[in-house]
Every structure is written in C-alpha cells, then in structure tokens.
Amino acid sequence: MGCWRSPQGGRLFYPLDNNDGMHLHRVRIGLAMRSMKPHNWQAIKPPNEGEATTFTLTINGQQEEGFAIRTHGALHAYINRCPHAGTPLDWLPGRFFSADGTVLICQTHGAIFAPDSGACLAGPCPHGLVALPVDEKEQHLSVPADLTMQT
Numbered sequence: 838m839g840c841w842r843s844p845q846g847g848r849l850f851y852p853l854d855n856n857d858g859m860h861l862h863r864v865r866i867g868l869a870m871r872s873m874k875p876h877n878w879q880a881i882k883p884p885n886e887g888e889a890t891t892f893t894l895t896i897n898g899q900q901e902e903g904f905a906i907r908t909h910g911a912l913h914a915y916i917n918r919c920p921h922a923g924t925p926l927d928w929l930p931g932r933f934f935s936a937d938g939t940v941l942i943c944q945t946h947g948a949i950f951a952p953d954s955g956a957c958l959a960g961p962c963p964h965g966l967v968a969l970p971v972d973e974k975e976q977h978l979s980v981p982a983d984l985t986m987q988t
C-alpha cells in the first residue's frame with residue numbers, strides 16, 4: 838500500500854512498519870493525527886465501481902461499522918460515522934454515494950464528502966471521515982477486524 842496525501846491536504850494516510858512486524862497506520866483528520874494499529878484482518882467482498890461493502894470491526898474494544906468503496910478504480914474504507922453528529926452515513930443500507938456517484942452524502946443532515954479522501958466538501962461536517970486501511974491483493978480485499986486507535 839502506498840502513501841498519499843489528499844489534494845485538499847486534509848488527510849494524510851500511510852502505513853509504517855512497527856517493530857513487532859505489525860503495521861501502524863497514521864491518519865490526519867483536520868489538525869489531529871491519529872495512529873491506528875490493526876491486530877486482525879478480515880476478507881470482504883470487493884465493491885464494484887461506485888458501490889460500497891459494509892463490515893463490522895472493533896476499535897478500542899468497541900464495535901463499529903465500516904464501509905469500503907471503489908471510486909475511479911481505487912479502494913478506500915472509512916468508519917461509518919459522520920463527524921457532525923456521529924450517525925451512520927448511508928441513506929439506505931450500504932448506499933453512500935450521491936445519485937450521480939461523485940460524492941458521499943450523510944443521510945442525516947446532508948454533509949458531503951470526497952470519496953477518494955473522505956474530506957468534508959460541504960455541509961456541517963467539522964472534518965473529514967476517518968479512513969481505515971485496506972489491503973487488496975489479486976482481487977481479494979481485506980480490512981481490519983480489530984484495531985486500536987490513538988489520537
């Protein structure tokens with residue numbers, strides 16, 4: 838998995854090798870830097886272009902929902918929790934994209950997010966979505982099943 842920075846500069850995401858062989862992932866959201874360390878991974882169905890696959894995972898011992906999307910051929914995953922009021926984003930189960938497929942929309946108050954970075958583009962969101970690491974090898978997609986996150 839490569840490292841990259843969103844065009845808006847709002848999110849930085851890259852894996853680091855930890856000394857125990859695990860990967861430590863760091864995500865920048867607004868001005869906050871979070872570290873996340875996956876402990877276990879799970880295989881999920883790779884979403885088709887413009888679609889999403891939801892999954893559950895444990896973050897710091899709490900069950901959360903995540904979703905993986907494919908946009909412009911690339912896979913991205915986020916915690917399914919809007920940074921405005923904390924509700925799930927999907928307006929129908931597993932439906933996150935706008936009708937034209939260009940942005941992600943929160944069903945509660947209409948915040949709009951960039952699919953390829955999770956950045957908040959419009960609406961009441963104070964920052965972008967929390968990204969999760971994805972690992973795709975030979976058309977098999979894995980996402981964390983259990984991770985710890987620190988700010």
Ligand code: FES
Binds near residue numbers: 919945960961
């Ligand atoms: S909870 Fe998502 S915009 Fe308010």
